[in-house]
Amino acid sequence: MTDTRIIAPEMWAPLAPEDGAAAVGRPSLTYWQDARRRLWANKPAVVALVFIILLILGAIFGPWFSPYSYADQNLKLANIPPAFETYAVDDGQGGTTRFFLNASNFNLYEVDAQGHVLGLLRGGRKDMIKKIQPYTFGDTTVALDYSALPARLVAADGSTISPSGWSWNRTYLFGTDQLGRDVLVRQLFGARISLTVAFVATLVNFFIGIFYGGLAGYIGGRTDAIMMRIVEIISTIPLTLYVVLLMVVFDSGLYSIIIAIGSVFWVDMARIVRGQILSLKSQDYVAAARTMGAGTRRILTRHLLPNSIGPIIVTLTMLIPSAIFIESFMSFIGLGVTPPLASWGTLTSEAVETMRAYPHQLFFPAAAISLTMFAFNFLGDGLRDALDPRFRK
Amino acid sequence: MPTYILQRLGMMLLTLWAIVTLTFFLMHAVPGGPFVSERMLAPEIAAALNAKYGLDQPIWVQYLSYLKGVLTLDLGPSFKYPGVSINTMIATGLPVTLQTGLLAVICVVALGIPMGIVAALNRNRWPDTAVMMIATIGVAIPSYVIATVLLYVFALRLGWVPTFGLDDWRGYVLPVFALSGFWVSFVARLTRSSLLETFEQDYMTTARAKGLRPGQILFKHGLRNSLVPVVTVLGPVVANLITGSFVIEQIFALPGIGRQFVLSITNRDYTAIMGITIFYAAALMVMILIVDLLYAVLDPRIKLSGARA
Numbered sequence: 001m002t003d004t005r006i007i008a009p010e011m012w013a014p015l016a017p018e019d020g021a022a023a024v025g026r027p028s029l030t031y032w033q034d035a036r037r038r039l040w041a042n043k044p045a046v047v048a049l050v051f052i053i054l055l056i057l058g059a060i061f062g063p064w065f066s067p068y069s070y071a072d073q074n075l076k077l078a079n080i081p082p083a084f085e086t087y088a089v090d091d092g093q094g095g096t097t098r099f100f101l102n103a104s105n106f107n108l109y110e111v112d113a114q115g116h117v118l119g120l121l122r123g124g125r126k127d128m129i130k131k132i133q134p135y136t137f138g139d140t141t142v143a144l145d146y147s148a149l150p151a152r153l154v155a156a157d158g159s160t161i162s163p164s165g166w167s168w169n170r171t172y173l174f175g176t177d178q179l180g181r182d183v184l185v186r187q188l189f190g191a192r193i194s195l196t197v198a199f200v201a202t203l204v205n206f207f208i209g210i211f212y213g214g215l216a217g218y219i220g221g222r223t224d225a226i227m228m229r230i231v232e233i234i235s236t237i238p239l240t241l242y243v244v245l246l247m248v249v250f251d252s253g254l255y256s257i258i259i260a261i262g263s264v265f266w267v268d269m270a271r272i273v274r275g276q277i278l279s280l281k282s283q284d285y286v287a288a289a290r291t292m293g294a295g296t297r298r299i300l301t302r303h304l305l306p307n308s309i310g311p312i313i314v315t316l317t318m319l320i321p322s323a324i325f326i327e328s329f330m331s332f333i334g335l336g337v338t339p340p341l342a343s344w345g346t347l348t349s350e351a352v353e354t355m356r357a358y359p360h361q362l363f364f365p366a367a368a369i370s371l372t373m374f375a376f377n378f379l380g381d382g383l384r385d386a387l388d389p390r391f392r393k
Numbered sequence: 394m395p396t397y398i399l400q401r402l403g404m405m406l407l408t409l410w411a412i413v414t415l416t417f418f419l420m421h422a423v424p425g426g427p428f429v430s431e432r433m434l435a436p437e438i439a440a441a442l443n444a445k446y447g448l449d450q451p452i453w454v455q456y457l458s459y460l461k462g463v464l465t466l467d468l469g470p471s472f473k474y475p476g477v478s479i480n481t482m483i484a485t486g487l488p489v490t491l492q493t494g495l496l497a498v499i500c501v502v503a504l505g506i507p508m509g510i511v512a513a514l515n516r517n518r519w520p521d522t523a524v525m526m527i528a529t530i531g532v533a534i535p536s537y538v539i540a541t542v543l544l545y546v547f548a549l550r551l552g553w554v555p556t557f558g559l560d561d562w563r564g565y566v567l568p569v570f571a572l573s574g575f576w577v578s579f580v581a582r583l584t585r586s587s588l589l590e591t592f593e594q595d596y597m598t599t600a601r602a603k604g605l606r607p608g609q610i611l612f613k614h615g616l617r618n619s620l621v622p623v624v625t626v627l628g629p630v631v632a633n634l635i636t637g638s639f640v641i642e643q644i645f646a647l648p649g650i651g652r653q654f655v656l657s658i659t660n661r662d663y664t665a666i667m668g669i670t671i672f673y674a675a676a677l678m679v680m681i682l683i684v685d686l687l688y689a690v691l692d693p694r695i696k697l698s699g700a701r702a
Contacts, residue, residue, distance in 0.1 A: 229404075232404070232408075233407070233408045233411050233412075241670060241673055241674070244639075244654075244658065244670075245415075245416060245419060245666070245670060246419070247658075248419075248420075248658055248661075248666055249419045249420070249422060321533075325535050328535060328537075329535065329537065329639075329640060332537050332640060333639055333640060333643055333655050333658075334655070334659060335658065345537075348537065348538065348541065349537075351541075352541050352544075352644065355541065355544075355545050355549070356549055359545060362541060362542075362545065366538040366541065366542065369534075369535060369538060370533060370534045370535070370538055373533040373534065373535065374529070374533040377529065377532060377533045378529075
């Protein structure tokens with residue numbers, strides 16, 4: 001019986017290099033290279049990043065390319081949908097008029113073959129009792145019968161005219177609202193407001209939040225206790241309550257929202273940074289830096305903050321959507337931006353009033369805010385996975 | 394424990410005092426008094442009104458009397474609805490807000506936790522993907538969007554539920570769903586990740602090695618330990634459900650405190666704004682304290698002490 005504890009000497013012989021045993025499994029990467037590599041591997045996060053970049057570009061440059069401004073009204077072209085069924089009527093003189101029927105306000109709008117809206121068609125006298133309105137095109141007369149819903153078009157011989165096709169609205173890509181304003185441009189202005197709020201929230205978190213948290217964590221002791229008590233008082237009350245309160249005082253408007261969000265939005269960041277600094281400041285490298293004569297400022301900015309940048313960035317991407325949400329929430333309950341300025345929140349709340357008749361007005365702002373929230377959430381998740389060393393594969 | 398509770402109560406009073414002071418002076422900094430309107434009041438009437446509501450006194454006298462009112466649970470009269478006190482306003486709105494809020498909390502616990510468990514047990518298989526997809530949608534879409542879309546589909550298009558009011562149980566479905574949507578998703582995500590982390594622990598391997606039944610492993614060893622972070626967020630959940638009701642009550646036209654609050658803001662009814670803010674703040678702090686105490690009871694490892702991490 002051989003002793004299995006003795007390993008045969010030939011087993012200790014090195015493998016031939018071509019077996020690849022000595023090759024390094026992966027290139028050595030710095031923290032940021034590794035984080036970037038993992039972020040790029042996360043498809044939803046990349047898509048989200050691209051979406052956010054497109055949104056920023058669209059919000060900045062989009063309104064320049066539009067012939068309309070967010071406040072331009074055209075009451076004759078109110079509540080036009082983004083797509084419609086077109087009818088074509090031969091006027092008996094060699095011409096054809098194309099138009100579509102807005103089934104909710106019983107108006108006919110002339111359109112061209114490509115789907116550009118040309119204008120409102122004027123009909124003849126309405127017969128209020130029979131609920132019929134005649135429209136004359138040259139020799140042909142068509143009657144709009146709205147006595148039974150949905151409204152239908154009736155030819156002179158009493159037969160119902162069916163639509164000849166459907167088309168996208170080329171003049172107003174997203175349709176118009178109840179005052180005939182272009183929904184697309186208003187959406188882009190809404191994006192501007194949301195992004196401005198996001199930008200301010202970022203700035204405030206970066207400067208006040210990091211500074212406050214860093215100082216509290218680094219100095220510690222009594223200063224820390226008092227500073228954190230203040231933070232605790234502020235964060236006991238939900239942020240929305242503060243913002244509402246400040247909005248009442250400052251009057252509603254974009255500046256008030258910015259002031260309101262700016263004055264209380266750094267609290268979470270301050271807590272995160274303080275926690276990080278507290279756990280980092282007892283590390284050996286900080287002691288080493290202090291021994292070498294580095295001042296508080298240098299230790300904070302060169303040693304402690306760079307080492308807690310991961311959690312800071314993740315917190316930031318998580319706080320941005322909540323800032324955007326607060327703005328749209330305030331605008332939704334009527335405390336946000338004032339008309340005619342549009343924000344996604346006001347667009348949604350205006351659309352709620354008419355959603356039975358014009359659901360498209362609800363769809364676009366709701367989709368915009370939801371997609372933006374999705375994007376920031378996915379990006380935040382992706383960054384968290386990328387920046388957290390525990391997820392290294 | 395008693396020292397801890399006393400400490401927390403002291404902190405609460407301090408916070409509440411800060412909030413009362415802040416709201417009081419903010420409201421008084423607003424240009425224009427409560428009786429400024431398009432219709433000019435005769436100076437005698439204005440003076441009489443100011444005297445009636447004590448507005449002719451110096452500001453610190455007003456502040457002290459308001460503070461005394463808050464301490465004796467009297468939040469004063471409404472400036473917009475003569476003869477209605479803020480206490481009455483809160484008392485009429487509270488049942489509605491509490492009912493919907495409580496149902497939403499039940500929803501969060503009864504839906505969120507099981508969803509998280511199902512996802513964690515079926516990691517990377519279709520139930521997990523489905524739960525995570527729903528949870529991502531729930532976290533990302535604002536409650537007012539969910540509420541309006543639900544209203545459009547279920548109340549207008551399908552007609553299954555009424556568009557407003559709480560006349561029967563069907564009226565509760567949409568508001569509660571819209572209110573709890575975010576937190577159900579949040580709790581589901583949290584339960585899933587916490588449970589997955591617990592599954593990696595050595596004592597779980599031990600439990601499996603001992604030959605315990607899967608149910609026992611999950612409920613006695615896994616879930617108990619992974620629910621700690623979930624219970625921690627329940628305090629803020631309650632707080633958020635109650636403030637979340639601003640929008641939900643507005644959309645579904647429910648006569649709760651949230652709607653009352655929004656209405657008093659648009660009416661510029663300053664005493665009502667102040668009173669409801671203070672009420673909210675106090676209610677939230679009490680609820681967070683209760684959840685923190687429960688949390689210590691549930692988890693024997695947690696030692697209550699003055700400082701929170």
